[in-house]
Amino acid sequence: MTIRYPGGKKYSPRSDKLNSRLAQKKSLQYANRGMTLEEDLNETNLYYRQIGRAVIHKKPTPVQVVQVDYPKRSAAKITEAYFKQPSTTDFNGVYRGKYIDFEAKETKNKTSFPFGNIHAHQAEHMKNVQEHGGLSFLIIRFSQFEETYLYDASHFLQWYFEQSERKSIPKREIEKAGHFIPTTFRPRLDYLSILDQFYLSM
Amino acid sequence: MTIRYPGGKKYSPRSDKLNSRLAQKKSLQYANRGMTLEEDLNETNLYYRQIGRAVIHKKPTPVQVVQVDYPKRSAAKITEAYFKQPSTTDFNGVYRGKYIDFEAKETKNKTSFPFGNIHAHQAEHMKNVQEHGGLSFLIIRFSQFEETYLYDASHFLQWYFEQSERKSIPKREIEKAGHFIPTTFRPRLDYLSILDQFYLSM
Structure with missing residues (x-):
């Protein structure tokens, strides 16, 4: 017999293996305080601005x-709007x-x-x-x-445009050609130190 | 007797002087095809990107x-939202x-x-x-x-922070320390040539 939740979703008892995996994941998430990559980067960029290290923002x-609607005596209220596909990076x-x-993904x-994570016009x-001489890269979290x-974008673009039939980049390639960013207390993700070390002469 | 439009707005017959000024303005507007500064800059930046001269975008x-709302079989629809004050420039x-x-104003x-046109955190x-070594400026249209x-931002910031009791910058100061950008066919406002000439060594 299939047991269902009130919403109609099937109930299936968790296996021990899944439970232990979830426990492991939970402990990893705790290490990261359950923050998304975007939140980590916003906090990092705020910290960089506060200490005067860089001026980097997320675009709206x-x-x-x-x-x-323009109600009297209160702020303009948007009552109909749609998300648009971004034409640049974040x-x-x-x-x-x-x-x-x-771009952070x-x-x-x-x-x-x-590759589905990145639109063609973003690439x-x-x-x-x-x-044009800018520093372009991806920050990818598994x-x-x-x-x-x-x-680095140069690696990414090579895969994206020249090996596009693959539809993805193997993780081991990103481990090899990319640079691991440790999660630290402050800043959360010190990616500028990676740029110092590998892309900008001191 | 005061004559009023249906909306309640007062009717006042135009003086000849005003009429001639309006005619003059109309011909000037025609020269600019009635576009706003933002439209002119978006068109200019699109042109710069198309010819590979620069990568400059307006932020959303x-x-x-x-x-x-997430209606079935159609795009997510935002039904309540509010405009936020931007924390950076455009x-x-x-x-x-x-x-x-x-920033364009x-x-x-x-x-x-x-000064009311620029928020403190934008300044x-x-x-x-x-x-941090970036090129920062205003594009101002009268x-x-x-x-x-x-x-240039260095001029602007001097007035903004050191002479803030004034609440504005005289137009003649902007004419003197700033650089007139002619309106041309393509690009509409060739501000990069101004940067070439005055701020970037060739």
């Missing part, structure tokens, strides 16, 4: 506003005089980073940024392992 | 999303390896540019960008004259 999510700013531009995939944007990597 | 307007990107960051004021942002100027 693009929204197509269709209808706005984060940009300035560090040591350099233009910094990156989490994947639950354990063995590879699927195009990264290419353009590189051509959430199942709580591992975060800085992966 | 920040919106605080409160309520989203435009940024990369040109000749340099980080470019600016139109004013109807004929004699000065009021703070411009200061930070300068300190819409009554259809005159557009590039005005």
Whole structure:
């Protein structure tokens, strides 16, 4: 007999193996205080701004506003709007005089980073940024392992445009050509130190 | 007797002087095809990207999303949201390896540019960008004259922070220390040539 929750979802008892995996995941999440990659990066960037190290912000999510109400004596209220596909990457700013531009993505995939996470015009944007002398990269988190990597756009674009039939980049390639970013207390993800070490002469 | 429009607005016959001014303004507007400064800059930046001269975008307007509906078989619909005050400037990107960051503002004021157009944290942002080696400036349009100027942040910040009791910058100061940007066919407002000439060594 199938037992169902009130919502209609099937009830299936958890196996011991799954339980232990969940416990493991929970402890890993605790290490990261359960924050998403975006939250970690926002906190990191805020810290960088506070100590005067860099000026890097997340861009607002693009929204197509269709209808706005202007009630008397209160703020304009948007009553109809839709999310738009972003035409650029999520984060940009300035560090040591350099233009910094990156996209941050989490994947639950354990063995590879699927291209589906990046739109074609975002890849195009990264290419353009590189051509104009900016520093362009991805920050990729494999959430199942709580591992975060800085992966240079030049590597990414090679896979994306030249080996696009693959539809993904193997995790081991990102481990090899990318740079592991340790999660620390403050800043949460010190990716600028990676740039110092590998991409900017001191 | 006061004549009123159906909406309640007072009717006052136009003087000949006003009529001739309006005619003049109309012909000027025609020269600019009635576009706003933001439209002119978006068109300019699109052109710069198309010819591979620079990668500069307008940031999306920040919106605080409160309520989203997820209708079956159609796109997520935002049903309650509010405009947020931006914490940075409107435009940024990369040109000749340099980080470019600016705010664009139109004013109807004929004699000065009021500080009220710029929030304190936007001014703070411009200061930070300068300190980190980015190029920060304002593009100011005096819409009554259809005159557009590039005005360096260092000038602006001096007035803003050191002479803040004034609450505005005289137009003649912007004419003197700023750089007039002619409105041309393509690009609409070639502000990068101003940067080439005055702020970037060739």
